[in-house]
Amino acid sequence: MTGLPPFTVLHVCMGNICRSPMAERLLVVAAERLVGDKAGQWLHVHGAGTGGWHHGDRMDPGAARQVRQRGGDPDRFRARRLLAEHVEASDLILTATGEQVEFVERLVPDADGRTFALGEFGRLLRAVDADRLPPFAANPDGVYARGVALVAAVDAARAGRGPTPADDLDDPWSRGERVFSRVADEIEQTVVPLAGLLLGGPDAVGR
Numbered sequence: 001m002t003g004l005p006p007f008t009v010l011h012v013c014m015g016n017i018c019r020s021p022m023a024e025r026l027l028v029v030a031a032e033r034l035v036g037d038k039a040g041q042w043l044h045v046h047g048a049g050t051g052g053w054h055h056g057d058r059m060d061p062g063a064a065r066q067v068r069q070r071g072g073d074p075d076r077f078r079a080r081r082l083l084a085e086h087v088e089a090s091d092l093i094l095t096a097t098g099e100q101v102e103f104v105e106r107l108v109p110d111a112d113g114r115t116f117a118l119g120e121f122g123r124l125l126r127a128v129d130a131d132r133l134p135p136f137a138a139n140p141d142g143v144y145a146r147g148v149a150l151v152a153a154v155d156a157a158r159a160g161r162g163p164t165p166a167d168d169l170d171d172p173w174s175r176g177e178r179v180f181s182r183v184a185d186e187i188e189q190t191v192v193p194l195a196g197l198l199l200g201g202p203d204a205v206g207r
Contacts, residue, residue, distance in 0.1 A: 007091050008044040008089060008092070009194075011094050011118075012050065013095070015173070019096040021060075022187055023190075026188055027195060030196075033195075042199070046086065050100055054079040057079045062172060064077075067184075084108050092147065096169040096171070118187065169186055
Protein backbone atom coordinates (compact mmCIF):
# COMPACT_ATOMS: atom_id res chain seq x y z
CA MET A 1 0.00 0.00 0.00
CA THR A 2 1.40 3.38 -0.97
CA GLY A 3 1.20 6.43 1.26
CA LEU A 4 2.15 9.00 -1.39
CA PRO A 5 0.46 10.32 -4.54
CA PRO A 6 2.14 9.81 -7.90
CA PHE A 7 5.04 12.14 -8.65
CA THR A 8 3.31 15.03 -10.41
CA VAL A 9 4.70 17.16 -13.23
CA LEU A 10 2.90 20.32 -14.39
CA HIS A 11 3.66 21.78 -17.83
CA VAL A 12 2.85 25.46 -18.36
CA CYS A 13 2.79 27.66 -21.45
CA MET A 14 0.73 30.65 -22.54
CA GLY A 15 -2.50 29.20 -23.95
CA ASN A 16 -2.12 25.49 -23.13
CA ILE A 17 -2.77 24.36 -26.70
CA CYS A 18 0.74 23.98 -28.20
CA ARG A 19 3.90 23.76 -26.09
CA SER A 20 2.61 22.51 -22.74
CA PRO A 21 0.32 19.82 -24.22
CA MET A 22 3.18 18.55 -26.41
CA ALA A 23 5.42 18.41 -23.34
CA GLU A 24 2.72 16.71 -21.29
CA ARG A 25 1.97 13.97 -23.80
CA LEU A 26 5.61 13.43 -24.87
CA LEU A 27 6.68 12.93 -21.25
CA VAL A 28 3.96 10.28 -20.99
CA VAL A 29 5.31 8.61 -24.15
CA ALA A 30 8.85 8.58 -22.71
CA ALA A 31 7.63 7.15 -19.38
CA GLU A 32 5.52 4.45 -21.01
CA ARG A 33 8.46 3.33 -23.13
CA LEU A 34 10.36 2.69 -19.91
CA VAL A 35 7.75 1.18 -17.61
CA GLY A 36 4.67 0.50 -19.73
CA ASP A 37 1.30 0.75 -18.02
CA LYS A 38 2.96 1.45 -14.67
CA ALA A 39 3.69 4.99 -15.89
CA GLY A 40 0.14 6.10 -15.13
CA GLN A 41 0.36 4.76 -11.58
CA TRP A 42 3.75 6.23 -10.74
CA LEU A 43 3.66 9.52 -12.63
CA HIS A 44 0.91 12.12 -13.07
CA VAL A 45 1.41 14.67 -15.84
CA HIS A 46 -0.87 17.66 -16.45
CA GLY A 47 -0.73 21.14 -17.93
CA ALA A 48 -2.23 24.62 -17.98
CA GLY A 49 -1.82 28.03 -19.58
CA THR A 50 -1.08 31.41 -18.02
CA GLY A 51 -3.99 32.86 -20.02
CA GLY A 52 -7.52 31.59 -20.39
CA TRP A 53 -8.17 32.44 -24.06
CA HIS A 54 -8.29 28.79 -25.15
CA HIS A 55 -9.96 27.30 -22.07
CA GLY A 56 -11.80 24.14 -23.10
CA ASP A 57 -10.20 23.98 -26.56
CA ARG A 58 -8.56 20.95 -28.12
CA MET A 59 -4.83 20.75 -28.70
CA ASP A 60 -3.64 22.83 -31.65
CA PRO A 61 -3.66 20.61 -34.78
CA GLY A 62 0.06 21.15 -35.37
CA ALA A 63 0.87 20.09 -31.82
CA ALA A 64 -1.50 17.13 -32.05
CA ARG A 65 0.25 15.91 -35.22
CA GLN A 66 3.64 16.01 -33.50
CA VAL A 67 2.33 14.09 -30.49
CA ARG A 68 0.68 11.46 -32.69
CA GLN A 69 3.74 11.06 -34.94
CA ARG A 70 5.90 10.47 -31.87
CA GLY A 71 3.67 7.77 -30.41
CA GLY A 72 1.46 9.82 -28.12
CA ASP A 73 -2.27 10.37 -27.79
CA PRO A 74 -3.54 13.94 -28.33
CA ASP A 75 -7.19 12.98 -27.91
CA ARG A 76 -9.42 13.94 -24.98
CA PHE A 77 -7.22 16.95 -24.32
CA ARG A 78 -8.84 20.21 -23.22
CA ALA A 79 -6.93 23.42 -22.44
CA ARG A 80 -7.32 25.12 -19.08
CA ARG A 81 -6.10 28.23 -17.30
CA LEU A 82 -3.40 27.89 -14.67
CA LEU A 83 -4.61 28.13 -11.07
CA ALA A 84 -2.66 28.16 -7.83
CA GLU A 85 -4.11 24.77 -6.97
CA HIS A 86 -2.47 23.21 -10.04
CA VAL A 87 0.93 24.46 -8.88
CA GLU A 88 0.36 23.46 -5.27
CA ALA A 89 -0.51 19.90 -6.34
CA SER A 90 2.68 19.50 -8.41
CA ASP A 91 6.15 18.32 -7.48
CA LEU A 92 7.82 19.75 -10.59
CA ILE A 93 6.63 22.67 -12.72
CA LEU A 94 8.14 23.07 -16.20
CA THR A 95 7.30 26.21 -18.15
CA ALA A 96 7.89 27.07 -21.78
CA THR A 97 9.71 30.33 -20.96
CA GLY A 98 11.52 32.13 -18.20
CA GLU A 99 8.74 34.74 -18.11
CA GLN A 100 6.30 31.95 -17.23
CA VAL A 101 8.60 30.83 -14.41
CA GLU A 102 8.11 34.30 -12.93
CA PHE A 103 4.33 34.03 -13.45
CA VAL A 104 4.21 30.74 -11.52
CA GLU A 105 6.36 32.11 -8.71
CA ARG A 106 4.13 35.17 -8.34
CA LEU A 107 1.10 32.89 -8.20
CA VAL A 108 2.66 30.50 -5.64
CA PRO A 109 5.85 32.00 -4.16
CA ASP A 110 6.96 28.85 -2.38
CA ALA A 111 7.06 26.96 -5.72
CA ASP A 112 10.35 28.61 -6.70
CA GLY A 113 12.51 25.59 -5.83
CA ARG A 114 10.50 23.29 -8.10
CA THR A 115 9.73 25.61 -11.01
CA PHE A 116 12.00 25.73 -14.07
CA ALA A 117 11.88 26.66 -17.71
CA LEU A 118 11.82 23.35 -19.55
CA GLY A 119 15.03 24.07 -21.46
CA GLU A 120 16.73 25.16 -18.23
CA PHE A 121 15.72 21.93 -16.51
CA GLY A 122 17.02 19.83 -19.40
CA ARG A 123 20.33 21.72 -19.39
CA LEU A 124 20.78 21.28 -15.64
CA LEU A 125 19.86 17.58 -15.72
CA ARG A 126 23.28 16.95 -17.24
CA ALA A 127 24.87 18.10 -13.98
CA VAL A 128 22.94 15.60 -11.84
CA ASP A 129 24.79 12.52 -10.58
CA ALA A 130 22.19 9.77 -10.89
CA ASP A 131 24.15 7.58 -8.46
CA ARG A 132 23.42 10.09 -5.69
CA LEU A 133 19.65 9.80 -6.15
CA PRO A 134 17.60 7.26 -4.19
CA PRO A 135 17.74 3.94 -6.06
CA PHE A 136 14.86 3.26 -8.42
CA ALA A 137 12.09 1.26 -6.75
CA ALA A 138 9.21 -0.10 -8.82
CA ASN A 139 6.41 1.37 -6.74
CA PRO A 140 4.76 4.80 -6.32
CA ASP A 141 6.60 5.66 -3.10
CA GLY A 142 9.97 4.84 -4.62
CA VAL A 143 9.34 6.90 -7.76
CA TYR A 144 8.02 9.80 -5.68
CA ALA A 145 11.11 9.84 -3.44
CA ARG A 146 13.43 9.64 -6.44
CA GLY A 147 11.53 12.46 -8.19
CA VAL A 148 11.67 14.80 -5.21
CA ALA A 149 15.39 14.15 -4.85
CA LEU A 150 15.91 14.75 -8.57
CA VAL A 151 14.14 18.13 -8.42
CA ALA A 152 16.23 19.13 -5.39
CA ALA A 153 19.42 18.13 -7.22
CA VAL A 154 18.51 20.19 -10.28
CA ASP A 155 17.60 23.16 -8.08
CA ALA A 156 20.99 22.88 -6.37
CA ALA A 157 22.71 22.72 -9.75
CA ARG A 158 21.28 26.07 -10.81
CA ALA A 159 22.84 27.67 -7.72
CA GLY A 160 20.32 30.50 -7.56
CA ARG A 161 20.66 31.41 -11.23
CA GLY A 162 17.55 31.62 -13.38
CA PRO A 163 16.82 30.53 -16.93
CA THR A 164 18.48 32.22 -19.88
CA PRO A 165 16.74 33.35 -23.10
CA ALA A 166 18.27 30.30 -24.81
CA ASP A 167 16.20 28.08 -22.49
CA ASP A 168 12.89 29.40 -23.88
CA LEU A 169 10.78 27.36 -26.28
CA ASP A 170 9.55 29.25 -29.34
CA ASP A 171 5.79 29.58 -29.57
CA PRO A 172 4.81 27.58 -32.68
CA TRP A 173 1.18 28.76 -32.70
CA SER A 174 -0.01 29.65 -36.23
CA ARG A 175 3.41 28.75 -37.64
CA GLY A 176 4.43 25.95 -39.98
CA GLU A 177 5.02 22.26 -39.42
CA ARG A 178 8.78 22.73 -39.38
CA VAL A 179 8.53 24.98 -36.32
CA PHE A 180 6.23 22.54 -34.51
CA SER A 181 8.66 19.71 -35.27
CA ARG A 182 11.66 21.68 -33.99
CA VAL A 183 9.86 22.64 -30.78
CA ALA A 184 8.77 19.02 -30.24
CA ASP A 185 12.40 17.93 -30.73
CA GLU A 186 13.51 20.45 -28.09
CA ILE A 187 10.84 19.22 -25.69
CA GLU A 188 12.02 15.63 -26.11
CA GLN A 189 15.57 16.73 -25.29
CA THR A 190 14.30 17.36 -21.76
CA VAL A 191 11.41 14.96 -21.18
CA VAL A 192 13.22 11.83 -22.41
CA PRO A 193 16.18 12.17 -20.00
CA LEU A 194 13.78 13.28 -17.26
CA ALA A 195 11.81 10.06 -17.66
CA GLY A 196 15.03 8.06 -17.74
CA LEU A 197 16.36 9.55 -14.51
CA LEU A 198 13.00 9.45 -12.75
CA LEU A 199 12.18 5.87 -13.68
CA GLY A 200 15.64 4.43 -13.28
CA GLY A 201 16.74 4.12 -16.89
CA PRO A 202 15.82 1.63 -19.64
CA ASP A 203 16.78 -1.45 -17.62
CA ALA A 204 14.51 -0.64 -14.68
CA VAL A 205 11.16 -1.33 -16.25
CA GLY A 206 9.55 -2.58 -13.03
CA ARG A 207 7.04 -4.77 -14.81
